[in-house]
Amino acid sequence: MSYAIIGFGNVGKALAKAFARKGIEVSVATTRDPESFAADAAAIGPTIIPKKLAEVVKADIIFLAVRFGSHPEVAKALPGWQGKTIVDVTNAYGVPPEELGGQPSSKFIAQSFAGARLVKGFNHLASATLDQDPAVHGGRRVVFLASDDDAAAADIGALAENLGFAPIKLGGLSEGGLLVQARGNSWGHLIFKDLVKFD
Numbered sequence: 001m002s003y004a005i006i007g008f009g010n011v012g013k014a015l016a017k018a019f020a021r022k023g024i025e026v027s028v029a030t031t032r033d034p035e036s037f038a039a040d041a042a043a044i045g046p047t048i049i050p051k052k053l054a055e056v057v058k059a060d061i062i063f064l065a066v067r068f069g070s071h072p073e074v075a076k077a078l079p080g081w082q083g084k085t086i087v088d089v090t091n092a093y094g095v096p097p098e099e100l101g102g103q104p105s106s107k108f109i110a111q112s113f114a115g116a117r118l119v120k121g122f123n124h125l126a127s128a129t130l131d132q133d134p135a136v137h138g139g140r141r142v143v144f145l146a147s148d149d150d151a152a153a154a155d156i157g158a159l160a161e162n163l164g165f166a167p168i169k170l171g172g173l174s175e176g177g178l179l180v181q182a183r184g185n186s187w188g189h190l191i192f193k194d195l196v197k198f199d
Helices: 010-021 038-044 068-075 105-112 150-162 176-180
Strands: 003-006 026-029 048-050 061-064 085-088 117-121 139-147 166-169
Touching: 003 010, 010 026, 010 038, 010 048, 038 048, 061 150, 068 105, 085 105, 085 150, 105 117, 117 150, 139 150, 139 176, 150 166
Parallel strands: 003 026, 003 061, 026 048, 061 085, 085 117, 139 166
Antiparallel strands: 117 139
């Protein structure tokens, strides 16, 4: 299984650190040339590999950690997204619901990535919290996952466990997924909740 992160701002770097802590290789890309962020990637660790966008989209599991409005540009990198799992880490705060056709933001994003299995996840934690080791106070930091594809949610849940998090599945994008999605100028009820699960 190969992994990639598209977007290398605060959230993308925090995700990269999670992979680096476990020694798991992950490719990272932005719309910029890889040389422009190679030093930042190297500072995180040797398993963080800067690449061009056209190369990272070959990965099996892709974390979409860009600004919400940038996702259509990313989607153009491949003619079709069959066989890919997209983890939607975006937040559509401030985007009028009518612009999304009244749909949850993840369902709107799924339209751009036709054929992909889409999982909403890792977006509810502030980047400064996501940046930290998920082992806290003898427990594990919770990440919420929502998807209309149960198998995809299970795969990302297993990856979240490997990265040290405690995944909690919320169900489909239109039900539980709304708890972690911004709607216009309001946030879902679970956004910014920093929860720890004790086994």
